[in-house]
Each structure stands twice: as structure tokens, then as C-alpha cells.
Amino acid sequence: MKWWPSRKRHAEFERELRSDLELEEEEQQERGVSPDEAWYAARRAFGNTTLIKEQMHEAWGGASFERFWQDLRYAVRVLGKNRGFSATAIPVLALGIGTSVAIFAFVDAALIRPLPYADPQRLVHVTESDPPGPVNISYLDYLDWKKQNTTLASMDVFTGWNMLLSTPTGTESVPGERVSAGFFRTLGVAPLLGRDFHQGEDTLGAPGVVMLSYGTWQRRFGGKKDVVGQSLKLSGVSHTVIGVLPKGFEFALGSSPQFWTALQPDNSCEKRRDCHNLYAVGRLKDGVTVQAAAANMQSIAVQLERQYPDSNQSRGASVMPLSEAIVGDIRPILLLLLSGAGLLLLIACVNVSSLLVVHTERRKREIAVRGALGAPRARLGCQFVTEGLVLVVGGSLAGLAFAYVTMQIPSRLISKDLMARMPYLSGLELNTHVLAFAGILGLLASIVFSLTPILHLSSSDMRDDLTEGGRGAAGTLWRRIGGRLVVIELATTMVLLTGAGLLGESLYRLLHVDVGFQADHLSTLQVRLPGAAFPGDPQQVAFVRRLLPQVESLPGVRAAAITSLLPVTCDCTTDWVRIVGKPYNGVHITANERDVSAGFFTTLHARLLAGRYFTDAEDASKPKVVIINHAFARKYFAGEEPVGKRLGDPTLSPPSIKQIIGVVEDFKDGGLDGEQLPAVYYPFNQSAGPVFALMVRTAQDDQTIQPALAATVHQLNMDVGVEQGSTMREQINDSQPAYFHRSTAYVVGGFAVLALILSAVGLYGVIAYSVSQRTREIGVRMALGAQRGSVYKLVLRQAGWLTGTGLAIGLICSIGASLPMRSLLFGVQPWDAVTLVCVATLLAIASIAATFIPARRAASVDPMQALRSE
Amino acid sequence: MEKQAQQRANLLQGTLDMLILRTLLYGPAHGHQIGKHIQRTTNDFLQMQHGSLYPALHRLERRGWVASKWETAPDRNREFKYYRLTEKGRKQLVVEESQWKLMAEAVARVMWPAVPATGEES
Numbered sequence: 003m004k005w006w007p008s009r010k011r012h013a014e015f016e017r018e019l020r021s022d023l024e025l026e027e028e029e030q031q032e033r034g035v036s037p038d039e040a041w042y043a044a045r046r047a048f049g050n051t052t053l054i055k056e057q058m059h060e061a062w063g064g065a066s067f068e069r070f071w072q073d074l075r076y077a078v079r080v081l082g083k084n085r086g087f088s089a090t091a092i093p094v095l096a097l098g099i100g101t102s103v104a105i106f107a108f109v110d111a112a113l114i115r116p117l118p119y120a121d122p123q124r125l126v127h128v129t130e131s132d133p134p135g136p137v138n139i140s141y142l143d144y145l146d147w148k149k150q151n152t153t154l155a156s157m158d159v160f161t162g163w164n165m166l167l168s169t170p171t172g173t174e175s176v177p178g179e180r181v182s183a184g185f186f187r188t189l190g191v192a193p194l195l196g197r198d199f200h201q202g203e204d205t206l207g208a209p210g211v212v213m214l215s216y217g218t219w220q221r222r223f224g225g226k227k228d229v230v231g232q233s234l235k236l237s238g239v240s241h242t243v244i245g246v247l248p249k250g251f252e253f254a255l256g257s258s259p260q261f262w263t264a265l266q267p268d269n270s271c272e273k274r275r276d277c278h279n280l281y282a283v284g285r286l287k288d289g290v291t292v293q294a295a296a297a298n299m300q301s302i303a304v305q306l307e308r309q310y311p312d313s314n315q316s317r318g319a320s321v322m323p324l325s326e327a328i329v330g331d332i333r334p335i336l337l338l339l340l341s342g343a344g345l346l347l348l349i350a351c352v353n354v355s356s357l358l359v360v361h362t363e364r365r366k367r368e369i370a371v372r373g374a375l376g377a378p379r380a381r382l383g384c385q386f387v388t389e390g391l392v393l394v395v396g397g398s399l400a401g402l403a404f405a406y407v408t409m410q411i412p413s414r415l416i417s418k419d420l421m422a423r424m425p426y427l428s429g430l431e432l433n434t435h436v437l438a439f440a441g442i443l444g445l446l447a448s449i450v451f452s453l454t455p456i457l458h459l460s461s462s463d464m465r466d467d468l469t470e471g472g473r474g475a476a477g478t479l480w481r482r483i484g485g486r487l488v489v490i491e492l493a494t495t496m497v498l499l500t501g502a503g504l505l506g507e508s509l510y511r512l513l514h515v516d517v518g519f520q521a522d523h524l525s526t527l528q529v530r531l532p533g534a535a536f537p538g539d540p541q542q543v544a545f546v547r548r549l550l551p552q553v554e555s556l557p558g559v560r561a562a563a564i565t566s567l568l569p570v571t572c573d574c575t576t577d578w579v580r581i582v583g584k585p586y587n588g589v590h591i592t593a594n595e596r597d598v599s600a601g602f603f604t605t606l607h608a609r610l611l612a613g614r615y616f617t618d619a620e621d622a623s624k625p626k627v628v629i630i631n632h633a634f635a636r637k638y639f640a641g642e643e644p645v646g647k648r649l650g651d652p653t654l655s656p657p658s659i660k661q662i663i664g665v666v667e668d669f670k671d672g673g674l675d676g677e678q679l680p681a682v683y684y685p686f687n688q689s690a691g692p693v694f695a696l697m698v699r700t701a702q703d704d705q706t707i708q709p710a711l712a713a714t715v716h717q718l719n720m721d722v723g724v725e726q727g728s729t730m731r732e733q734i735n736d737s738q739p740a741y742f743h744r745s746t747a748y749v750v751g752g753f754a755v756l757a758l759i760l761s762a763v764g765l766y767g768v769i770a771y772s773v774s775q776r777t778r779e780i781g782v783r784m785a786l787g788a789q790r791g792s793v794y795k796l797v798l799r800q801a802g803w804l805t806g807t808g809l810a811i812g813l814i815c816s817i818g819a820s821l822p823m824r825s826l827l828f829g830v831q832p833w834d835a836v837t838l839v840c841v842a843t844l845l846a847i848a849s850i851a852a853t854f855i856p857a858r859r860a861a862s863v864d865p866m867q868a869l870r871s872e
Numbered sequence: 873m874e875k876q877a878q879q880r881a882n883l884l885q886g887t888l889d890m891l892i893l894r895t896l897l898y899g900p901a902h903g904h905q906i907g908k909h910i911q912r913t914t915n916d917f918l919q920m921q922h923g924s925l926y927p928a929l930h931r932l933e934r935r936g937w938v939a940s941k942w943e944t945a946p947d948r949n950r951e952f953k954y955y956r957l958t959e960k961g962r963k964q965l966v967v968e969e970s971q972w973k974l975m976a977e978a979v980a981r982v983m984w985p986a987v988p989a990t991g992e993e994s
Binding site: 017 | 921
């Protein structure tokens with residue numbers, strides 16, 4: 003709207019000014035001044051006409067926008083013309099901003115956004131505690147806590163369990179959660195459809211009721227509204243669908259369940275006070291602090307300990323904010339990452355600022371000329387602000403794109419199981435929080451980048467700049483600031499690369515650790531027997547006795563066995579044992595407990611050290627037997643012959659007494675990086691269970707056999723659930739410690755790569771600018787007879803000195819930084835020479851590559867042209 | 873030299889509008905004439921800064937205190953942009969003049985307390 007009238011106004015003013023100027027000229031001539039003289043005299047009398055026009059412009063208003071537009075076009079032209087500068091500065095800025103934004107998106111998703119429940123800060127996670135840490139709560143303890151506490155408005159329990167769901171394609175094992183009736187009311191979540199659990203539906207004998215997660219409703223029931231009231235069979239028990247949970251409802255401490263049933267205390271564990279299988283959430287009463295609730299629960303725990311010394315000895319209570327329970331583990335990691343990203347951004351900004359100083363230095367003459375022609379200082383300042391803005395906007399946009407790509411990585415990298423425990427990561431996106439954060443970063447960066455040249459110029463005198471012609475000084479300045487900066491960058495990069503290298507080597511060593519059995523050609527399948535058809539040990543044993551010969555008769559199968567828990571899983575499912583005939587002072591032995599079939603050890607290719615393996619005939623009708631591992635024998639039968647000795651539970655109750663018949667060499671029951679724990683192996687036939695893993699030694703490929711395994715199970719009984727078919731190798735690669743080492747190696751590696759790029763760019767910047775500053779000097783040298791080789795040497799010497807210093811400092815810092823990292827390493831020393839040499843070589847190669855381009859440019863300088871250019 | 877000019881410019885601030893309006897009381901004039909007139913009348917004490925004069929003229933025009941028209945000058949065979957005082961401008965001049973008088977008297981009372989405001993210049 004302003005364009006046309008403003009242009010017209012412009013023209014008119016131009017005419018007015020010209021006519022007045024001509025009049026002045028004529029008057030001067032009339033006074034007897036020569037025509038030539040008069041022309042100058044008139045202009046002297048009027049002053050700077052351009053300035054008058056600009057002042058006029060300002061008076062009209064709306065000029066500021068026009069001027070901004072002018073500055074903007076000029077800034078884009080300047081940046082476009084100095085391609086070397088913008089091609090260095092913008093990507094560096096993009097890397098810095100992009101990393102920070104991506105990490106902030108994680109922080110936002112995990113730490114800043116509140117839990118999606120009503121009044122989330124009043125929600126607490128309640129557990130029992132058995133020093134040193136929190137542990138699950140037993141059902142009977144829960145009832146007492148719920149009844150006696152005075153600090154919680156409500157308290158509810160939940161526990162995950164896999165349910166068997168009959169589908170047209172066979173029985174599937176699906177994740178479910180059993181919760182007490184008030185669970186959703188405590189969280190403050192209302193069902194999308196139907197109703198919540200009624201009070202009393204979580205008592206024994208109440209009719210079965212189930213609520214569906216939104217995803218299950220959509221996927222399995224087509225999102226139909228009439229699903230409420232339908233009945234379905236879960237693990238052989240009829241349940242009525244009473245409601246559907248809202249979309250986006252997640253409960254991170256659960257196992258992303260598809261079905262939610264009311265917790266009826268119907269399994270044997272829930273009848274015993276010393277069997278802990280539940281987790282609890284509570285809602286604080288108004289004005290009650292977490293500490294007060296914890297003290298309240300602790301006093302109840304002390305009272306229960308007095309009341310039930312057998313089961314509750316030394317069991318306390320722990321209460322913490324629910325958000326703490328969900329994100330507590332990840333908070334320090336994220337904050338560390340955020341500070342790392344901040345550091346990277348800082349380096350990037352300093353990098354760009356120094357480039358900007360040199361850029362300004364080269365334009366000193368231009369600025370001085372503009373000043374001499376009457377440009378006010380404020381106007382020149384505006385120009386720098388605009389240029390800073392263009393730079394930052396370009397960097398920010400590229401940075402956001404980079405952040406967006408980075409944020410797609412975790413969903414690919416993180417396993418599905420782990421993702422379920424961190425549902426907040428699925429909310430990772432460029433939302434308003436993240437964009438606002440990017441905006442703030444951009445604003446700060448623009449301030450820095452507009453102030454840098456302004457401050458730099460305000461210290462210099464215009465007249466000096468005009469005469470000096472912008473030669474020489476910049477090189478010295480840049481060499482001083484930039485050189486030091488690059489040394490720091492190189493050292494930092496060295497530290498990060500060393501960390502990444504050590505972590506990567508740890509990961510390799512971890513995945514190649516001796517597991518104590520032959521891990522390849524081993525295929526596994528989880529099997530779950532429905533409780534209704536297989537109520538007790540005899541039925542379960544009978545099923546396995548039919549299953550194993552069937553599986554072994556499959557083509558390509560060498561041997562088959564079952565175990566309650568696969569090797570390389572976790573140091574969980576432990577048993578308390580006591581040795582008959584040894585003094586007992588109340589301290590029981592904790593050992594990993596596995597229930598295995600007779601062929602388990604031979605299928606694994608484990609090594610028998612003493613005694614014998616189980617036979618299939620050893621079932622409930624025979625005397626009870628047990629096999630222990632070497633760690634057990636070493637620790638509790640030092641210098642004795644374990645075979646023939648007897649074990650029992652801590653009270654040595656007669657039915658629990660078993661005789662040791664064999665000792666096997668240690669193999670990894672638990673994590674890859676864990677210490678070897680004592681283990682006891684019971685025959686499945688004497689200690690059966692409805693859930694076990696089938697394990698098959700194959701002749702060839704261990705992957706193709708899996709459909710056949712599932713089919714064999716279903717041939718025997720359609721209602722048996724199967725899940726998670728995988729090979730032992732896959733399981734080892736996906737295990738928790740492998741995952742942990744892999745993710746730290748990736749994250750540190752990612753940072754290291756970014757740092758490598760930044761320092762290479764920084765080095766390139768320093769050398770390239772130094773070369774461009776010294777073009778004339780190089781020209782003179784060559785004109786005086788210097789060979790191209792010696793010019794190369796000149797440039798490379800400077801780069802080599804910087805790189806060498808950086809590497810030397812980096813080497814010392816790397817060893818220093820790796821020492822505290824020792825606990826993260828596996829099978830590799832912090833001062834591992836191979837890693838250090840590799841890293842130093844990599845860095846040196848990157849430095850040479852970064853230096854080569856400017857060195858070539860220097861060597862190809864045409865002496866004549868270089869001399870003429872000044 | 874440059875410093876002196878700046879002092880003069882400061883003196884002009886705020887009063888420039890009034891001086892222009894007063895000048896136009898004699899009849900329409902173009903920018904150059906106005907500048908010259910003020911300069912000559914003050915014996916060159918007030919140096920006319922064109923960078924201030926033109927914006928002031930356009931400001932006055934936008935406020936409706938002066939009107940402008942391109943007309944041929946009687947002595948030269950060329951068009952100039954003539955500014956003419958409007959009725960609104962005439963009233964404004966009275967307002968500005970009285971305000972200036974009050975201001976000058978107030979300043980004088982502070983500066984020369986014993987001497988009456990109408991006193992001779994020393």
C-alpha cells in the first residue's frame with residue numbers, strides 16, 4: 003500500500019530539492035561566481051543531499067520498513083558474495099542450534115511436560131523398601147497401608163501380567179495390567195467410553211470385568227461403540243468389557259497393556275505377605291508433602307514389622323513423586339546431554355563470531371567509505387544487526403531441519419520394549435515449547451552476531467581505516483583469537499572421540515563376552531500355558547513331555563529343552579536357600595533360580611564339572627534334586643565336595659530339602675556385564691510352571707525354524723500362547739547392558755562426530771582466512787622466487803602447529819576424562835593405546851583435509867594478480 | 873566549527889515550525905526562500921539546515937498548517953513548490969507565539985532576576 007504513493011512522494015521531493023538547488027546555483031552566478039564554482043557552492047550550501055533525502059524519508063515514517071528491506075537485500079547480497087564466509091558460518095550455526103534444539107526436545111518431552119493426569123504433582127509412587135532400594139509391595143501389606151495411612155486421599159496397586167487371548171488365528175499372549183478398582187480415579191483419568199471399575203469389582207468372586215486401551219479398541223474391535231457389554235475370554239476366564247480408556251493415555255510404569263482388569267487377589271502370591279508382586283500409586287491429601295506421606299508409611303511399616311516379623315523383617319516404606327519414579331533415571335543423563343549440547347552451541351557461536359570479526363575486518367574500508375559519505379553510525383549499526391539476523395535465520399532454519407532429522411533417530415534406535423517404558427519419547431516433536439526455545443537461541447545468537455562487528459568497529463577510527471585499506475591486521479587478529487579457539491576445539495573433539503572410541507570398544511567386547519555356552523544356532527520361543535487347562539504341575543509336566551519329542555523330531559533340530567528363564571536375561575527370579583548342616587545366622591543365600599528340563603545343559607553346550615545332569619524320569623515321584631553352578635560351589639563349598647550335600651529353604655522345611663547331584667561351569671544367567679551370581683537349577687519336572695521358554699539347538703539357520711516351533715506348540719493345544727520368538731544372538735544383542743552400552747556409545751559418538759565437524763570447520767576457517775589475508779604476501783614471496791611447495795609448507799606448518807597443540811592437549815584431557823568414565827567401560831582400559839592412536843590419526847586426517855583446500859588455493863595464487871589486486 | 877553549527881541546530885529545534893509559519897505570514901514562498909529569509913533576517917546567526925527545513929515543511933503540510941502548490945516564479949521562468957499559510961496555520965502561529973513568549977519570559981526571569989523582562993540588552 004505504501005509503495006506507489008511513497009515513490010510518487012519521492013519523485014516530488016526530488017523535484018523540489020532540485021529546483022531549490024538550481025535556484026541557489028543561479029543566485030551564486032548572479033553574485034558573479036563562475037558557473038563551475040557555483041555548482042559546487044550551491045551543493046556546499048545545501049549540504050549532503052542524500053542525507054537530506056534520508057532525513058526526509060524518516061520524517062515521512064514507514065521509512066524504517068523500507069530501510070530494513072534495503073538492509074536485508076544488501077545483507078543477502080553481502081553473504082551471497084562472501085560465499086566462503088556464509089558457507090562456513092551458516093552450517094556451523096545450524097549444527098550448534100540443531101543439536102541444542104534436538105536435545106531440548108528430549109528434555110521437554112521427558113522433564114518439562116507434566117504427566118498427563120489430573121493434578122499430577124500430588125501423585126506419588128509407593129513401594130516397600132528393603133535396603134538398599136525400593137522393592138515391590140505385597141497385597142496384604144498394601145491392604146494394611148491403604149487402611150491405616152492418614153496422608154493419602156487414595157492408594158491403588160497395579161501389576162503387569164500377560165493374558166492369553168483367543169483369536170481366530172490362534173491363542174495370543176497379550177500384555178495386560180491388573181489394577182485395584184480405584185486406580186483410574188486415583189490418576190484422575192476418566193474412560194472415553196463406558197464406565198470405570200466399581201468399588202468391589204477387585205474382590206475375589208466378583209464377575210470378571212475388563213477395560214480396553216484405546217489402541218486395542220481400534221485395532222481389535224474396529225473402534226465400534228457397542229464393544230461395551232461384549233464378553234471375551236482372557237486366559238480362559240470370561241470377562242465383560244466395561245469401558246475404553248482415552249486416546250493417548252499411557253502409564254509408563256506399566257508394560258503398555260492392551261487390557262486392564264480389576265485385580266482380584268486370586269493367585270497364590272497375593273495370599274502371602276512375603277510375596278511381593280505389586281506396585282502402588284497414591285494421591286496425596288491436600289497440603290500433605292511427600293516427606294510427610296513417607297514418614298506416615300514408614301511408621302506403618304515399622305508396626306507391620308513388629309506384627310509379622312517372619313515376612314516383614316527390615317522392610318520399610320518409600321514414597322516418591324510419581325514423576326520422579328518415571329523420569330528419575332533419565333534426568334541426570336538428559337541434563338548432561340543438554341549441557342553438552344550447550345557447550346557445542348557455544349563453540350559454534352564463538353566460531354561464527356570470530357569468522358564475523360574477520361569478515362568485518364575485511365569490510366573496514368567499505369564501512370569507512372560509507373561513513374565518510376555521511377552514513378550515520380546508527381544506520382551502519384542497523385546494517386550489522388540485519389546481517390546478523392540473516393545469518394541467524396539461515397542457521398536456525400537449517401538447524402531446525404537438522405533437529406527434526408535427529409529427533410527421528412530414537413524411535414528407530416530404541417527397542418519397542420524400552421519405548422513402552424519411556425512413552426514420553428513418543429511425544430517427541432517440534433512443538434511450541436521447542437520452537438520457542440529455538441527462537442530464544444536465535445535471538446541470543448543474533449544479539450551476539452550483531453554486537454560483534456559493532457563493538458569491533460566502534461573501537462576503530464574511521465580516518466585510519468580509510469588510509470590503512472584493511473590489510474594485515476585481520477590476519478594477526480584472527481590468528482590470535484581463532485588459533486586459540488581451534489586448539490580448544492581440537493582438544494575437546496579428541497576427548498569426545500576418545501570417549502566414543504572407548505565406549506564403542508566396550509560394546510564390541512560386551513557383545514563378544516564369553517557367555518559360557520554356545521550362543522549361535524540357538525532359537526527360542528516363549529510359551530504360556532492357560533491356567534484353566536493346565537491348573538497344576540502334573541498337567542504342565544505332561545505337556546512339556548509331549549512337546550519336547552515333537553520339537554526334536556522337526557527337521558534341522560539337534561536338541562530341545564525348556565527353562566523358566568532364558569540365559570542372558572537378568573539376575574532376577576532368585577531363590578533364598580540354606581545349606582543343610584551349615585551354621586545359619588539368619589543370613590540366607592540368594593541365588594538365581596531356574597527350572598529346566600533334563601536336556602537343558604546339553605542343549606546349551608554347557609560344561610559339567612562334577613556329578614551328573616537331571617534325567618527326564620526325575621519328577622515329583624522321585625527324591626528332589628538340584629544342580630548348582632561353579633560360582634555357588636566356589637562360594638559356599640570351598641574345599642568341599644558339593645555333590646551329595648543338601649539344600650533347603652531358610653526354615654529347612656522338609657518338603658524343600660533337595661540333594662545336589664551336579665555342578666556346572668558358570669554361564670551367564672544374568673546380564674552380560676554383571677558379576678557371576680551363584681545359581682541353582684531345579685528339574686522342571688519337580689518344579690513346573692505355566693510360563694517357560696522353549697530353546698532349540700538347530701543344525702543350520704536358527705531363524706527359519708521359528709514358525710515351525712510355534713506351529714508345533716499349537717498342534718498340541720490351540721489355547722497355548724506363544725510370543726517373542728527370537729534367536730539367542732538377537733536376545734544377547736538386545737539385552738539391557740548391550741542396549742545401555744550401545745546407546746551411550748551412539749550418543750557420545752554423535753557428539754564426537756559433531757565436534758569433529760565443528761573443529762574441522764573451525765580449522766578450515768582459520769587457515770582459509772589466513773590465506774586470503776596473506777594473498778599479497780604469498781604473491782610477493784612467489785614473485786621473489788618461492789616455489790609452490792614452499793607455499794604449501796607455509797600454510798601446512800601453521801595448520802600443523804595448531805593441530806599438534808590441540809592433539810597434545812586433547813591427549814592429556816582424554817586420559818583425564820576417561821578415568822571417571824571407567825564404570826561405563828567394559829573390558830577396556832581408559833588409557834587404551836589403540837583407541838588413542840586411532841583417534842589421533844582420525845583427527846590428524848580430518849585436519850589435513852580441512853587444511854588442504856586453502857593450502858591449494860594459496861599455492862595456486864598467481865603472483866601478478868595478487869600484486870595487482872591491491 | 874562543526875560544534876558551533878550543532879549548537880545552532882539545537883537552538884532551532886522546536887522553534888523552527890514557528891519561524892517557518894511566521895515567515896509565510898508575508899505570503900507564499902518556496903523552501904529556498906524560507907530558508908534564505910530566516911538566515912538573512914537573523915544576520916546569518918541561524919544557519920538553515922536543509923535536512924531539517926524540508927522535513928519540517930512536510931510535517932507542517934501533513935498537519936494542515938501549510939498548503940503547497942507548484943507555481944511559476946514571477947522573476948524566473950520556472951516552477952517552484954510554493955508553501956502558503958492556511959487558516960489553521962494562522963491560528964497555530966498565534967498559539968506558538970504566545971507559548972514562546974511565556975517561555976522566553978520565564979527563562980528571562982530565572983536568568984536576570986533583578987532586571988525587568990523588557991529591559992535593554994546589556
